[in-house]
Every structure is written in C-alpha cells, then in structure tokens.
Amino acid sequence: DSGVTQTPKHLITATGQRVTLRCSPRSGDLSVYWYQQSLDQGLQFLIQYYNGEERAKGNILERFSAQQFPDLHSELNLSSLELGDSALYFCASSEDPAGELFFGEGSRLTVL
Amino acid sequence: KDQVFQPSTVASSEGAVVEIFCNHSVSNAYNFFWYLHFPGCAPRLLVKGSKPSQQGRYNMTYERFSSSLLILQVREADAAVYYCAVECENTGFQKLVFGTGTRLLVSP
Numbered sequence: 001d002s003g004v005t006q007t008p009k010h011l012i013t014a015t016g017q018r019v020t021l022r023c024s025p026r027s028g029d030l031s032v033y034w035y036q037q038s039l040d041q042g043l044q045f046l047i048q049y050y051n052g053e054e055r056a057k058g059n060i061l062e063r064f065s066a067q068q069f070p071d072l073h074s075e076l077n078l079s080s081l082e083l084g085d086s087a088l089y090f091c092a093s094s095e096d097p098a099g100e101l102f103f104g105e106g107s108r109l110t111v112l
Numbered sequence: 113k114d115q116v117f118q119p120s121t122v123a124s125s126e127g128a129v130v131e132i133f134c135n136h137s138v139s140n141a142y143n144f145f146w147y148l149h150f151p152g153c154a155p156r157l158l159v160k161g162s163k164p165s166q167q168g169r170y171n172m173t174y175e176r177f178s179s180s181l182l183i184l185q186v187r188e189a190d191a192a193v194y195y196c197a198v199e200c201e202n203t204g205f206q207k208l209v210f211g212t213g214t215r216l217l218v219s220p
Contacts, residue, residue, distance in 0.1 A: 002154045035210075042116075042212035043155075043195060056207055090155070100145075101208065103154040 003027065006091050006104035014112055018079040021107045025072055025093030031055070032074040033094075033101060034066055038087040049074055050096075081111045114138040116211035118196045123217040130186045132214045134196030135178035143199035144179040145208060146172060150192045158194075183216075191218045 003026035013019055025032050034046040036059075045058035049068035060066075063081075068074045078085060088108050092101040118134040134144070143162050149155040158181070159165055159172040166172070171182040183190055193213040199206060 002156065004154065040120075040212070043197075043210040045207065045210070048207075058207075100157055100160065103147075103156065105152065105154045 002102040002104065004091060004093050004102050004104035006089075006107050008107055009105065010108050010110075012110045012112065013081060015081055015083060017081050017111075018077065019081065019109065021076040021078070021089050021091075021109070023074045023076070023091030023093075023104060025074070025091075026102050029093035029095050029102070030072065031094045031096060031099070032068055032072070033092040034060075034074070034076050035090040035092065036087050037090060037106070038084075041087075043090065046076070078109070081109075083111050085109065086111045114200065114209050116196055116198050116209050118194075118211040118214045120212065121215045121217060123219070124186050125219050126187060128186055130183045130190075130216065130218075132181045132183075132194050132196070132216070133178065134180065134211055136196075136198045136209070136211075137177075138198045138200045138209050141177075141198045141200040141209075144172065144174060145197040145199065146170070146179075146181045147195040147197065147210075148192055149195060149213065155195060186216075186218055188218045188220060191216055 005024040030051045035043040046060040048056040092103045116136045124130040145160040147155045169184040173180040196211040197208045
C-alpha cells in the first residue's frame with residue numbers, strides 16, 4: 001500500500017460529460033502529480049501541485065483542470081469528454097517537488 | 113523533444129537474468145528511476161539513481177543516456193510492466209519523463 005488513495009477506481013460516462021477524479025496523497029506529502037496512461041502509451045505527465053500551488057504543467061488539455069486543496073488532496077476535472085479521454089489516470093505524491101513518487105492504484109475512465 | 117525509449121516487450125524463462133534497456137533524449141537528465149506496475153495496482157519504485165545500484169534481485173546500470181534494469185533469477189510472478197523514467201530539471205523544477213513501459217513475459 002503506497003498510502004495514496006484515488007477515487008473512483010472505475011468510472012464509465014458518455015461523451016460530452018464532465019467527471020472529477022480525487023486523490024489523497026500520502027500523509028505529509030506536499031506534492032501531487034497527475035498522470036494519464038492511455039492504451040499502449042506510457043505515463044504521460046499532466047500536472048503537478050506543490051502545497052496548493054500549481055508547480056508544473058505537462059500535456060494537459062484545456063478541457064482538463066486540477067487543483068490542490070488546503071488539506072492537500074487534489075482533484076482532476078475532465079470536461080467535454082471525448083472517446084480518446086478513456087484512460088487510466090494515476091495520481092502520485094512525494095514529500096518535495098523532487099522526491100520519489102508514490103503512486104495510487106489509478107482511476108480507470110471509460111468514455112462511451 | 114524529451115523522450116524515454118524502452119522495448120515494448122521482453123520475454124524470458126524462469127531462472128534467467130533479464131535485462132530491460134532504456135535510453136533517452138532528455139535534456140539535463142541526472143537520475144534514472146525504474147518502476148514496477150502490476151495491472152490494477154499502483155506502480156512502485158524498484159530502484160533509482162545516478163550510478164549503478166542494487167535492490168535485492170534488481171540491479172540498475174547507469175550511463176549518461178541509458179540504463180538497464182537487470183532482474184536476477186526471474187520468476188513467473190515478475191511478469192508485469194516495467195517503466196523507466198528519467199529525472200531532469202527544466203525551467204527551475206524537477207520532473208520525471210516516463211517511457212512507454214516494457215511488458216515482461218516469463219515462461220516456466
């Protein structure tokens with residue numbers, strides 16, 4: 001158990017809809033990262049937060065947004081969903097911006 | 113473009129030593145990370161560093177632009193996806209660039 005919790009584990013929705021994925025980092029970790037893993041793709045970095053502030057952005061679409069709350073949990077919002085957004089979304093946390101990443105088990109999103 | 117390259121699949125037999133190779137084109141890279149991912153579980157770190165290192169049955173080689181993960185006495189239970197990642201610094205922050213993962217197949 002990495003200590004990182006993601007909900008929901010599975011989510012099925014329709015195109016055009018909006019979903020929110022939630023992540024609780026390990027206790028004490030200030031950095032939260034979001035990654036997307038599509039079929040036959042590696043882990044694509046989306047965005048990083050450190051202590052409530054956006055730290056770095058990767059290949060995150062404008063339809064996607066995220067935030068980190070004062071209690072350090074994070075949410076990834078995906079809107080106007082398309083079929084191609086179907087993927088496994090991982091959250092990871094670390095003590096500091098450059099520390100070892102601890103991953104959650106992922107949220108599998110299926111867009112029909 | 114910052115990219116990490118690794119084979120999509122590696123096959124082996126039980127008891128052998130398996131090598132999974134990784135190289136990259138990442139600017140300002142200084143660390144390799146190797147993660148293990150069983151489907152349905154969280155990826156977890158096996159070994160990391162900027163020099164050759166070992167953690168149990170896992171050995172990591174290090175060159176500036178490449179690394180290999182060596183799994184000693186491989187078992188069927190080692191069948192999983194192995195991710196190579198490179199840590200680098202860019203515009204003042206550290207980030208990990210992941211490869212697409214190598215699926216290890218182990219036959220009895």
